[in-house]
Amino acid sequence: MSTRFAQRMSRVTASPTLKVTAEADRLRRQGVDVVDLGAGEPDFPTPEHVKMAAHAALDANFTKYTPSAGVLELREAVGQRYRIDYGAPIKPEEVIITAGGKQALYNTAMVLFEQGDEVITHGPYWPTICDQIKLADATPVVVQTHREEGFVIKAGAIIAAITPRTKAIIVNSPCNPTGALIAEPEMAAIADAAAARGIWVIADLTYERLIYDPVPHNLVSILFDRMRDRTVICSAASKAYAMTGWRCGWAIGPKDVIEQCNVIQGHSTSNINSITQKAGIAALTGPQEGVTTMLNEYRKRRDAVHEWLTADPRFQCVKPGGAFYLFPYVADLLSPAGIKSTGELAEAMLKEVAVAITPGEGFDAPGFFRLSYATSIERLKEGVSRIQSFVQTLEKSGRIGAVATNR
Template sequence: MKNLLADRVKTLTPSTTLAITAKAKAMKAEGIDVIGLGAGEPDFNTPRNILDAAIDSMEKGLTKYTPAGGLPVLKEAIINKLQRDNNLAYTPGEVMVGVGAKHVLYTLFQVILNKGDEVIIPIPYWVSYPEQVKLAGGVPVYVEGTAEQQYKITPEQLREAITDNTKAVIINSPSNPSGMIYNQQELAALAAVAVEKDILIVSDEIYEKLVYGGITHHSIAQVSQEVKARTIVVNGVAKSHSMTGWRIGYAAGDAAIIKAMTDLASHSTSNATTTAQYAAVEAYNGSQDAVEHMRQAFEGRLATIFPKVAAIPGFSVLQPQGAFYLLPDVAEAAKHTGYESVDAFVSALLTEAKVAVIPGSGFGAPNTIRLSYATSLELLEEAVRRMDEFVKAKWQN
């Protein structure tokens, strides 16, 4: 039989986060007491007003196809949100609604990349960036943001990485997996390089609402009109409104790019789920009290568990400014507990300590692990206790 698979999928790496989460859930189903710190989703239910809006739309019979780029009323809600929260002005032709921010990013890379086009991806990175770039025929170019740089890249690093083939750079702030945030000055400096070198900016702002310590989120598109013109802002309701399963994200930016994305969506998904779109209208237009309640809860958990994680022998961790992840470097812990790699250490944590974390190798940072604190404080404290006990019991000088 002829080769059944297209070449483009043969090099795909499965999502590390989803794989670990699935394994932890399977162990739980077998009755094993596993604590999962892998999933990148809030543990709160979707707020009541949003659920009610979805039910109301269904009862009114609003269950048919929508325009491929999103309901006009949702586009208007997104436009109002961008103006209200980010002081950014867009028209309906500059906004496209997709099946979650992940699908929006996938569609974006499909329409902007030709074979061999390079996309600069800061390390550590969200696991799907490189795979989506490769699927579009592009080439990921990695630039490391070290712990000494708070896992952020510098303008000098960006400039050095740009070649004649560079099409875009991805900026993810607040970051998954590090939780770090670029401030206004840092964004302006990176934007200046993008303008100078005439490249696009893909600004993934999905964790925008989850910021702590009085820090304010800034979009790189706010730097100037010139920067805004070359920036595609990607966001959605998944993290901010605890709507991960509803699958509603959006892109805002250049009208020609947005039209191409919409045209592609018309041949792939037709439209994002209609009921979910009406729910998202309420998410953006309705009360934001639940958003702040969840943010405060995450900030409280972070304040409680951060010092405990930092105190585990062989763990070195920076305090994040946003999102809901810790990214400790555990190379020393792995070494002193007898494991040849952090991946092996993570596997032992799951099978022996019954704690599921994500190995940093999936994020381009193989000495680290990602811990999600999007679960109850009680479970978080027990998970940290188990990890601490596991390391101390196996520690060898």
């Protein structure tokens, strides 16, 4: 007899990005030389001084429960980081430490959203954003951005989607999967419109330290200046400090919202790992040069992979301003008689040439796929070369549509 799961489970699906990683892992364990361009995490090791802080925490037996919201020193460290980076004064009681940016967003969704609420976000989107809205019984309203416009997030389109039921607007900048940044004037226009209507703005800044060009991106000040009482900032040490496995994130918001987040967290996971908290303090307050070194390396890879990939006109691809993903458009290749979706393309690619990519369907973007360049330049070169020869083979065998290669 099949199990009757709670009704909420019918509204959500397993994370497609984690699915690709699991399958790539399985093949690797069988000895297959997989080029993994699916992973959403830095390939760099965690900086040495951060690891040392964790060793010291263990040696000092810092292995017990901590306050559920995180130790004061770490909450202060988050405040100090944002003061330095954005000029934003933040008190420790306005910060909760969470198991990654994911839990920061989850707590916020649970605290603020309920049945009947609409929550606006922009697509293509990181699927967790919409699934968390649904888990909180609210309805996601997705405003699409377009590759022809570089996936820019336009305030006008977001504001036009506001209804009397709109509870919040979630902005993810830099965006996973498109790499697009929201421009400051667009953020300001959204904030003005939201503030005037009592709507919350939640900024997912998980990739905030991975911005390649010197563009102004002080979303924190823009939001705090206009609507501090209805702003929640969610972010993490995960991507900036190559700390995805440590699970260290934070939400910054009004004291009462953070208190409520702590009620949810206190009844679910409690504090994040105590050792991670000491590592997080070292990451946020220690030397920041490592972040720049990694950023410079990602930039080189972005430029190289973009050039290699788009040398073949089958792959149309916006050059992203942030994060570490390319999001090529290959809809013209798909064929009703052969490979019909990027899901099927990703499956065949993994099986036949051992390259892991993430299909666009998971990001509500059929016809696209996501390629992570958070891996070495040699592996990227190998991956792109396998992808391109695979597509040529598919084309010759008629499994995909032929694209004029001289346009």
